[in-house]
Structure formats: structure tokens, C-alpha cells
Amino acid sequence: MPAGAVLVGAFQNNQDNPTLSNVRLLFNHPYIDAYRTSIEISLTTALIGGVAGLFIAYAAIREGTPKFLRSGLTTFSGVAANFGGIPLAFAFIATLGPLGILTVFLKDHLHYNLNSQGFSLFSKTGVELAYMYFQLPLMILVISPAIDGLKKEWREAAANLGAQPWQFWRYVGLPVLMPSILGAMILLFGNAFAAYATAYSLTSGSVNIVPILIGAYYSGNVLDNPHLAQAMAFGMFAVLALMMLIYIPLQRRAAKWAK
């Protein structure tokens, strides 16, 4: 497997600096700030995207919702979860940029000036808003099978024992779903943490996140220090590997109810 060999080589290279000085630099200004911003963006979009995605998925799956809505949402999510990067960034500039359709509409018709309210699409908030476009579909795709796994009988049994709907969710539904929800949120975190193209295109590289810093070193915009870029890449790998370590036991726990 040549692919496997190159892969292993790909991340061994990040480590092979004889000194630790580059890795140590990561904990200093401004690199630690980039990690903080990256993690903040990833956490925010994972939490909000996770919760909202859960509600949307449940709304599509629950009893009473027409079946075509669910299959439509699943198909759309399958497509939208894969789409991101440069086109996504432009779609948001067209919508909420300074001359975006929605910005102009709000200003002209509702006399509400988004930009003077302190909103800028090219800021951290803007990046988070755009990331939701692939975070929500991913959450919907990942969590739907788990919601399907909630058996109708459990709900009937709870009702027969006199439980209110909120009691069912508090003592049965959420505890069963929790490992799946947390696992899915970790996937979302990793998804946002690794993203580069969307933020790069949206902010022209001005938002200070780790992938953009690494990119800047390679395009020679800042200093040409490939070792530092490699150390930063290694730092990203460490964060994601840590996430994987949390994810695997959660996944095992979630599989318990899947049968």
C-alpha cells in the first residue's frame, strides 16, 4: 500500500525536527492565539450546529412529518455536507457581504443596517455562520440513524408508566442519544478545525486560524519558515488525534443501542 506508506511518512515528517524549539514556539504569541481562535470556531459551530442539526433531523424524522420531507432533507444533506470551500464562501459574500443581497434588502426595505450593527461577514462570526452550511448537514446525516434507533415502544412504555413527554426525553431519550450526539459533535469539531478553503476565501486570509497561518507560510506571505509550519501542522494533528481518542469509545457506547 503505497498510500499508507506516504501517509505515515506525511506526519512523521512533522516531528523530525531535531529540536523542540519550533513546537515550543507554538505555545507563544501569536501561534497560541491562532489555536485558540481555531478551537473557538470549531467548538461554537460544533455545539450550535450539533444542537440545531439534532432538532432539524428530529423534526424531519418524527411522526407526522411527511415522508418526502425526510428523504429530501437526507439527499440535500448528502450534497451540502460535501460542499464548501471557495463556492460556499462566495455564496455567503453574495448573501451577507457588504453588497450582499440580504444586506442590501435589510437596509433598503427594513432600514436595518447589518454592518453598522457590528456584523461583518469577514470576521470570526462570519466564518462561523458560513461553516454552519456544511456542519448542519453533517450533523443531520450522522445523527439520523441514532434518532431512528429510538424505539416507539420505549415511548409507549414511558407513557404507560405515567411519564410526561419531557420526562421521557430527560430519562430515556437523551441518555440513549447522548453518546451519539457527543460523537457527532466531535466529528463536527474536527470538520471545522480542518477547514481551510472556506475561511481563506471568505476573509482573504485575514482571520487568524491555524490552517490559514500554515498556508501563509507556504505562499511566502510572511516568513519563510517551513519548520514552523510543520510544527503547526503537527499541533493540528495532535488536537485531532486527541479528538479521535475521545470519539472511539463514544462510538462504541453509541453502538450499544443500535441493534
Place this chain on the structure above:
Amino acid sequence: MGEVKARRFISPSAVVWLLLAAAYFIIPLFATLLISLKSNQTGNCCTAHNYGWVLHNGDFWHTLRISFMLALETIVISLAIFVPTIYLVHLKLPKLRPVIAFLALIPFIVPPIVMVVGLLRTFKGTPAWFYQQPWGFLAAAYVILAFPYMFFSLDAGFRSIDVHTLTEASQSLGASWTTTLFRVILPNIRSAALAASFLTLAIVMGEFTIANLSAFHTFPIFIQYVNESQGFPAGAVTLMSFGITWAAMLSLLLVGRKRGQSSRIIAGAR
């Protein structure tokens, strides 16, 4: 005693959530469409001029061709490597399967931005025909990027057929290994191979990170260039790129539906 009433109509809260989701997903696409129809001179609606600008742009066709050829190259190389490998693993070395499944997870933990750093370093000393050509360096990177999707899709395909019986039947009829592979196994995993190919197509056509950092001019780089330099035509080229991704993903879903199982469809062009 409580009783769970079967809900006959859609619940109000479900309506609210689905409408919010629909608004969030549809408005940016609609805004892009409106922008793409605006005239470059007057800023008024509606003209197809921007689409003409894109279609008459030489760089558009040039980069689109590079990306498409790269996608084809990636698909051919990946299938040539992974179909025989996974066939062998299923037939003779089932113990290796978890190992490969683990290797297939690595590109999920190592994002493209990290991978390209490693690749640029690994291949630094290689000859120019490889390092400075998209057909060499980029294709190698994309084969790695496509590996997990290829593996999970093909693996599911191989699991749904009886590899042993098919191979024995084919060999007792006197077929050689190559005949078995091409005329017996391949037709049986065709839909899995197709699904993997469409996914790879979507990934390669949208991949920006690796191409940008290794300074190759592919289709996404062209889109980014238009975004930076041209206001309204950018809307047109963005919608076209959406169209390509959607066509690839919808073909994938159709292929998967025929097979009667959902395939793994989470890629990364972010």
C-alpha cells in the same frame, strides 16, 4: 394512564425547524443566482452576460480540463490499486482488513492542510516531471485523499458479494486470475466502484487546499481568482461549480439507491 396519540399532522415545532433550515440553506444559493444575473456595467438584473463571460474565458476551460483530467487520473489509479488489493484482502488475508480500515481513517485525522505540509516535504527532492506537474504530485496527493472513500465504498461492495464462491466457480471453469478479476468480480462490484468514482470526482473538482499550497492552477483556484477580481461573473462560476458537485453527488446517490444501501458520503472540499 397516558397514551401516545399517533400524530396525524406535522407538529408546529417541526414546521418551524424545517422552515428555518430551508431558509438558511436556500437563501445563499438564491443570492448567488441573483448576483450572477446582474449586469456588470449597470448592476441591474437580469442578463446572462456573466455566464457568457465565463464560457468565453480560456482559463475557465483550461483549468476545468486540468481538474477533470486529474479527477480521471485519480479515479483510474485508485481503482487500479485498491480493487485488486481489497479483493485479495477479502479472499486471502481477512486479518489485514482491520489494519487497512485503520489506515483509511488516517486521512480523516490528518486534514489536507496538514497532509500537504507533509507531502511537500516528502517529495521535495523528486524529479521535476513529478514534483512540478499536476499529473504527478497532485494526482499522488489526491489518490491519498480519495483512499478512505474508495476503501469504504469498495469494502462494502465486496462484503455484499460472495467473493469465495465467485472465485472458485470462475476458476473451476478454467478462468485465469485476470479473467476472474475483470469479468467476474468487477461487474459485481460495479456500483460500489461507480459510487467511489463519483465521490472522488466531486472531491478532486473542489479541492483547493492542496492545489493552492503547492501552487497548481486547478478549477477551484480559477474560481478563487474570479472571486477576487470579478464581482458578478463570480456568481456565475460559483453556480457552475455547485452544479458540478451536485451532479456528481446526485449520481452517487442514484447509484447507491439502486444498490439498496447507503454509501459513505462525507467528503472534504472545505
